[in-house]
Amino acid sequence: MRFLLDEEQREFARSLDSMLTASDTPAAARAWAAGESAPGRALWSRLAEAGVFALAVPERHDGLGPLPVELAVAFTELGRHAVPGPLVETVAAAALLDRLDDAAATAWLPQIASGKAVVSLCVPAAGSPYALDPDAADAVLVVEGDTVRRAETAGPVQPSADPARRLARPLGGAVLAQGPAVTAATAHATEVAALATAAQSLGLGRALLDRTVRYVKQRTQFGVAIGSFQAVKHRLADTLLALEFAEPLLHSAALALAEGAGHSAAEVAAAKVTAGEAAHAAARTALQLHGAVGYTEELDLALWIRKARPLRDAWGTPAACRARVLAS
Amino acid sequence: MDLDFTAAEDAFRAEARAWLTAHVPDVPLPSLETEEGFAAHREWERTLSADRWSVVSWPEEYGGRGASILRWLIFEEEYYAAGAPGRVSQNGINLLAPTLFEHGTDEQRARILPSMASGEVIWAQAWSEPESGSDLASLRSTAERTDGGWLLHGQKTWSSRAAFADRAFGLFRSGRDDTNTAKPHQGLTYLMFPLDADGVTVRPIGRLDGKPAFAELFLDDVFVPDEDVIGAPGQGWRVAMSTAGNERGLTLRSPGRFTAAAERLTALWRETADPSDTALRDRVADAVIAARAYRLSAYAGASRLAAGGSIGAESSLNKVFWSELDIALHETALDLLGPYGELADAAEDAPAHGGWAEGHTFSLAGPIYAGTNEIQRDIIAERLLGLPKGRR
Numbered sequence: 001m002r003f004l005l006d007e008e009q010r011e012f013a014r015s016l017d018s019m020l021t022a023s024d025t026p027a028a029a030r031a032w033a034a035g036e037s038a039p040g041r042a043l044w045s046r047l048a049e050a051g052v053f054a055l056a057v058p059e060r061h062d063g064l065g066p067l068p069v070e071l072a073v074a075f076t077e078l079g080r081h082a083v084p085g086p087l088v089e090t091v092a093a094a095a096l097l098d099r100l101d102d103a104a105a106t107a108w109l110p111q112i113a114s115g116k117a118v119v120s121l122c123v124p125a126a127g128s129p130y131a132l133d134p135d136a137a138d139a140v141l142v143v144e145g146d147t148v149r150r151a152e153t154a155g156p157v158q159p160s161a162d163p164a165r166r167l168a169r170p171l172g173g174a175v176l177a178q179g180p181a182v183t184a185a186t187a188h189a190t191e192v193a194a195l196a197t198a199a200q201s202l203g204l205g206r207a208l209l210d211r212t213v214r215y216v217k218q219r220t221q222f223g224v225a226i227g228s229f230q231a232v233k234h235r236l237a238d239t240l241l242a243l244e245f246a247e248p249l250l251h252s253a254a255l256a257l258a259e260g261a262g263h264s265a266a267e268v269a270a271a272k273v274t275a276g277e278a279a280h281a282a283a284r285t286a287l288q289l290h291g292a293v294g295y296t297e298e299l300d301l302a303l304w305i306r307k308a309r310p311l312r313d314a315w316g317t318p319a320a321c322r323a324r325v326l327a328s
Numbered sequence: 329m330d331l332d333f334t335a336a337e338d339a340f341r342a343e344a345r346a347w348l349t350a351h352v353p354d355v356p357l358p359s360l361e362t363e364e365g366f367a368a369h370r371e372w373e374r375t376l377s378a379d380r381w382s383v384v385s386w387p388e389e390y391g392g393r394g395a396s397i398l399r400w401l402i403f404e405e406e407y408y409a410a411g412a413p414g415r416v417s418q419n420g421i422n423l424l425a426p427t428l429f430e431h432g433t434d435e436q437r438a439r440i441l442p443s444m445a446s447g448e449v450i451w452a453q454a455w456s457e458p459e460s461g462s463d464l465a466s467l468r469s470t471a472e473r474t475d476g477g478w479l480l481h482g483q484k485t486w487s488s489r490a491a492f493a494d495r496a497f498g499l500f501r502s503g504r505d506d507t508n509t510a511k512p513h514q515g516l517t518y519l520m521f522p523l524d525a526d527g528v529t530v531r532p533i534g535r536l537d538g539k540p541a542f543a544e545l546f547l548d549d550v551f552v553p554d555e556d557v558i559g560a561p562g563q564g565w566r567v568a569m570s571t572a573g574n575e576r577g578l579t580l581r582s583p584g585r586f587t588a589a590a591e592r593l594t595a596l597w598r599e600t601a602d603p604s605d606t607a608l609r610d611r612v613a614d615a616v617i618a619a620r621a622y623r624l625s626a627y628a629g630a631s632r633l634a635a636g637g638s639i640g641a642e643s644s645l646n647k648v649f650w651s652e653l654d655i656a657l658h659e660t661a662l663d664l665l666g667p668y669g670e671l672a673d674a675a676e677d678a679p680a681h682g683g684w685a686e687g688h689t690f691s692l693a694g695p696i697y698a699g700t701n702e703i704q705r706d707i708i709a710e711r712l713l714g715l716p717k718g719r720r
Binding site: 001002003004005006009069209213216217224225227228229230232233234236237238240241244245246248249251252255270273274318319321322323325326 | 329330331332333334337398594597606609610612613614616617618620621622624625627628630631632634635642645648649702704705706708709710712713714715716717718719720
C-alpha cells in the first residue's frame with residue numbers, strides 16, 4: 001500500500017497551480033459571467049495543452065485516460081483557481097461517449113482531448129434540468145431515460161447564485177444513441193462528474209482557507225492580528241480539519257473508479273458530500289472572518305464564496321449522496 | 329497510488345482473525361474500570377501476550393512482532409471487528425512505551441517493557457494536577473534530589489487507571505521554580521514510581537459513569553531511584569512531548585475501533601430505523617463516512633511514515649476528528665434505540681446490541697482527555713496554519 005500521490009502526480013498539480021496562478025483566472029471568471037467566453041476559452045486551451053481533458057479520453061481517441069486519480073488532482077487545482085466553464089460536464093461527457101464507443105465518440109472524443117470542443121452535459125435524472133454554460137459550449141448532450149441526444153439549442157440563461165455558472169434548459173435536437181448501453185454509460189458518467197465536482201470543491205475550500213488565513217494574519221483589530229483570537233483560530237482549525245479528511249475519501253473514490261470497482265458509486269458519493277460540505281463550510285468561514293469586505297462583489301473572494309454552494313449540490317446533493325452511501 | 333495489501337499482509341490479517349476468533353471471550357468481560365473487571369482484563373492481556381498479540385508493533389525482544397504501522401492498523405481492525413475486550417494496558421503501551429523507545433536506556437527497556445507487554449505491570453499516568461490541566465507546564469509537584477534518587481512531593485489528579493494500577497509515570501518540577509516566569513517548561517523531570525510505595529496515597533474518583541476509573545495521587549516523600557528517571561533530569565518536558573505526540577497521533581485511537589462501531593451502527597439502523605426518517609439516515613451516513621475517512625487518513629499517514637515522512641501537529645487533527653466522531657456514532661445509536669437508549673448496559677432490559685450507553689458516556693470524555701480539543705485547535709491553528717500565538 002502506498003496511499004499517497006506519487007511525485008509525478010504532485011508535480012502535475014504544482015505545474016497546473018503555477019500555470020493557473022499566472023493566468024488571472026478571476027478576470028476570466030468575471031468575463032465568463034458577463035457572457036464573454038474568449039478569456040475562458042483561452043484558459044481552456046492552456047488546460048488542454050497541459051493534458052487535463054485528455055485524462056478523461058482513452059488513448060484510442062487521442063487521449064491519455066481514463067485516469068481518475070489524475071483527474072481528481074487536476075480538478076482540485078481547477079477548483080482552487082475558480083476556473084469557469086463546463087469543465088466537469090466536458091469530462092463527464094467524455095466518460096459517457098467513451099462507454100458508448102460509437103460514431104459520436106469518434107467524432108467528439110479527440111476534440112475534447114485537444115480542447116477544441118467544450119461540451120456540456122445535462123442528466124435531469126441526476127438532479128438538475130439545466131445544462132451548465134450551454135451558450136459557450138460546442139455541444140450539449142442530454143440524457144433522458146436510455147436516450148442521448150445532442151440539443152439543438154438552449155433556452156434563455158437562468159442566472160445562478162454563482163454568476164460564472166450560466167444555466168439553461170437544453171432544447172430539441174437529434175438522438176445520438178439509445179439503448180441499455182446508454183443507461184450503464186450514464187451511471188458511469190455521473191460518477192465521473194461527481195468525482196470531478198468533489199475535487200473542485202476540495203480545491204475551492206483550500207483556496208478559501210488559504211486566503212482567509214492570509215487575511216486574518218494581516219487584519220488588525222484591538223491592536224493585534226485577528227488571527228491571534230481563539231474564536232478565529234478555532235473556526236479555521238475546523239475548516240482545515242474538514243478539508244483534510246475529505247481528501248483521502250476523494251483519492252480512494254478515484255482509485256475505486258480507476259479499478260472499476262463495484263463500490264465506486266458509494267465511495268464517490270462519500271467523497272462528494274464530504275468535500276462539498278467542507279467547501280461550503282469554508283466559504284461561510286471565509287465570509288465571516290473577512291467581515292464586511294468579504295460581503296462585496298469586488299473582492300475576488302466572492303468568486304470562490306459563490307461557487308461553494310452550487311458545487312455542493314451539483315451532480316449529487318448531500319442528501320442523495322448520503323442515501324447512496326447506505327444503499328451499498 | 330494504491331490501497332492494496334500484500335499477500336503477507338493479508339496472511340497477517342488472517343492469522344490475527346483466526347487467533348481472535350479462537351480466543352475472544354464469548355461473554356464480555358466485566359467493565360475494566362471495576363476491581364473485578366480490571367483483574368479480568370489483566371488476565372486477557374496475559375492471554376494476548378502469550379501468543380505475542382499484545383504489542384504487535386514492538387520489537388520481538390520485548391514481546392512484539394516488529395509489525396509495521398500498516399500491520400498494526402490491520403491488527404486493530406481485526407481486534408475491534410472481533411469485539412475483543414478493551415485494553416487495560418493502553419496507558420503504558422501507548423504513552424510510556426513510545427517514550428522509553430525514544431528516550432529510555434537499554435536497561436530501562438529490558439526491565440520495564442516485557443512486564444508491560446504481559447499485563448503483569450499495569451501503568452497509570454500522572455500528568456494533571458489540581459491547578460494544572462491544559463496548562464500542564466504550570467505543574468507544581470516536585471522531585472527533590474536525595475542520595476541515589478529523588479523524593480516526590482505534591483498532588484496529581486485525573487490519573488487514569490490509578491485506582492487499580494501498579495505503577496505510574498509523570499512530570500515533576502526538579503529545578504528552580506519557574507512557574508511564574510516565561511519559561512515554565514524548564515526544570516521538569518520525567519519519573520516513574522510504584523503506586524504502592526511508601527508515601528503514596530491513592531484516592532479513587534468516581535467518573536461521570538460512576539466508576540472509579542481515575543484517581544487522585546497524594547505524594548509525600550516518595551523515593552524514586554535514579555534508574556527510574558527517563559531522559560536527563562530537567563529535560564522532562566521535551567521527553568513528555570514525544571509521548572503527547574504519540575498519544576494524539578495514530579496510536580491512542582486506532583481507526584479499527586470506529587470502523588467496527590460504524591458497522592454496528594449501520595446494522596442497528598437497518599434493523600430498527602423507520603426508512604422515512606431521513607434525518608436519522610443522514611446522521612448514520614455521516615458517521616459511516618467519517619469512520620471511513622479516519623481509516624483512509626490513517627493509511628495515508630502510515631504511507632507517509634513508510635516513505636520517510638513524519639506526523640507532528642497533524643496528530644491534533646486526528647484527536648479532534650476521532651473524539652467528535654466517537655460522540656456522533658454513539659449519539660446516533662442512542663437515537664436509533666429510542667426509549668431503550670437511556671438504559672444502562674447493566675439493565676435487564678438493555679438492548680442486546682449492547683455497549684452503546686456505556687460507550688456514549690465514555691465518548692463524552694474524548695474531547696477532554698489527551699489534551700482538550702480547544703488546545704488541539706490552538707495547535708492546529710498555530711502550527712499547521714501559522715496563525716500568531718494569542719492570549720488564548
